[in-house]
Amino acid sequence: xxxxxxxxxxxxxxxxxxxxxxxxxxxxxxxxxxxxxxxxxxxxxxxxxxxxxxxxxxxxxxxxxxxxxxxxxxxxxxxxxxxxxxxxxxxxxxxxxxxxxxxxxxxxxxxxxxxxxxxxxxxxxxxxxxxxxxxxxxxxxxxxxxxxxxxxxxxx
Amino acid sequence: xxxxxxxxxxxxxxxxxxxxxxxxxxxxxxxxxxxxxxxxxxxxxxxxxxxxxxxxxxxxxxxxxxxxxxxxxxxxxxxxxxxxxxxxxxxxxxxxxxxxxxxxxxxxxxxxxxxxxxxxxxxxxxxxxxxxxxxxxxxxxxxxxxxxxxxxxxxxxxx
Numbered sequence: 001x002x003x004x005x006x007x008x009x010x011x012x013x014x015x016x017x018x019x020x021x022x023x024x025x026x027x028x029x030x031x032x033x034x035x036x037x038x039x040x041x042x043x044x045x046x047x048x049x050x051x052x053x054x055x056x057x058x059x060x061x062x063x064x065x066x067x068x069x070x071x072x073x074x075x076x077x078x079x080x081x082x083x084x085x086x087x088x089x090x091x092x093x094x095x096x097x098x099x100x101x102x103x104x105x106x107x108x109x110x111x112x113x114x115x116x117x118x119x120x121x122x123x124x125x126x127x128x129x130x131x132x133x134x135x136x137x138x139x140x141x142x143x144x145x146x147x148x149x150x151x152x153x154x155x156x
Numbered sequence: 157x158x159x160x161x162x163x164x165x166x167x168x169x170x171x172x173x174x175x176x177x178x179x180x181x182x183x184x185x186x187x188x189x190x191x192x193x194x195x196x197x198x199x200x201x202x203x204x205x206x207x208x209x210x211x212x213x214x215x216x217x218x219x220x221x222x223x224x225x226x227x228x229x230x231x232x233x234x235x236x237x238x239x240x241x242x243x244x245x246x247x248x249x250x251x252x253x254x255x256x257x258x259x260x261x262x263x264x265x266x267x268x269x270x271x272x273x274x275x276x277x278x279x280x281x282x283x284x285x286x287x288x289x290x291x292x293x294x295x296x297x298x299x300x301x302x303x304x305x306x307x308x309x310x311x312x313x314x315x
Contacts, residue, residue: 011288011295126169126170130172133291134173143260
């Protein structure tokens with residue numbers, strides 16, 4: 001069995017610096033990342049914590065940090081009981097400037113075969129990345145509250 | 157409706173803050189597609205069995221096929237043959253489907269390309285191109301402005 005990996009590419013009318021900030025600043029992530037507030041000092045080896053409603057939803061460690069081009073961290077689900085036993089996977093963001101927009105490539109890999117986290121994130125990333133694009137291009141959140149984002153993800 | 161040996165070769169999901177009817181129009185109306193689909197105009201009368209064509213700015217046909225399913229504003233399925241590149245013309249037809257589903261205040265647009273077992277190199281163009289097209293469509297509908305992405309160039313001739 002091959003190890004599953006998820007890749008999603010989106011083009012966003014913004015600058016690499018603004019996109020970097022949107023990925024690393026918790027006050028921004030909570031506006032598009034299903035209500036998650038990310039926290040880290042973004043140095044290699046530093047912890048990464050996602051907070052939701054005062055609880056830790058996911059955790060990891062910074063693996064690569066090259067602003068505003070490349071960021072990767074390990075990713076372990078804490079929030080959902082059934083997923084907590086899986087080993088950490090890996091999230092990587094690649095940012096390339098192209099004319100007046102940026103190309104963002106998200107690669108989420110290093111899953112075990114048959115991973116349930118993989119199934120969950122495959123529906124989740126399109127929701128998060130669509131909302132990120134809208135926030136950067138329009139200044140508005142397309143999912144007005146995290147419940148709406150969860151609903152979208154649950155129906156995906 | 158689809159040949160049994162066709163398998164999904166590319167799937168892209170995006171959420172758009174627009175009514176389903178507007179997303180449908182953006183997919184099927186050449187004045188819209190021209191703005192985000194590398195300048196191409198989509199042309200058809202959108203009836204099952206009718207022909208459709210994607211026209212380049214100089215009038216050449218980029219791709220074409222037949223309308224397989226047409227349920228505005230929910231689902232569109234079309235057979236797809238790339239016409240503008242010689243070596244793609246002989247490939248078995250693909251099928252491309254668009255599903256538009258309301259999710260709360262937004263819609264989920266799922267585009268799926270179903271392909272016969274062919275050399276992976278023929279699938280690369282679509283895998284590169286569809287995210288550009290879908291990103292441009294979302295930008296156009298949400299901001300009124302398309303992205304400014306260069307159109308793909310035909311592969312260099314090997315002679």
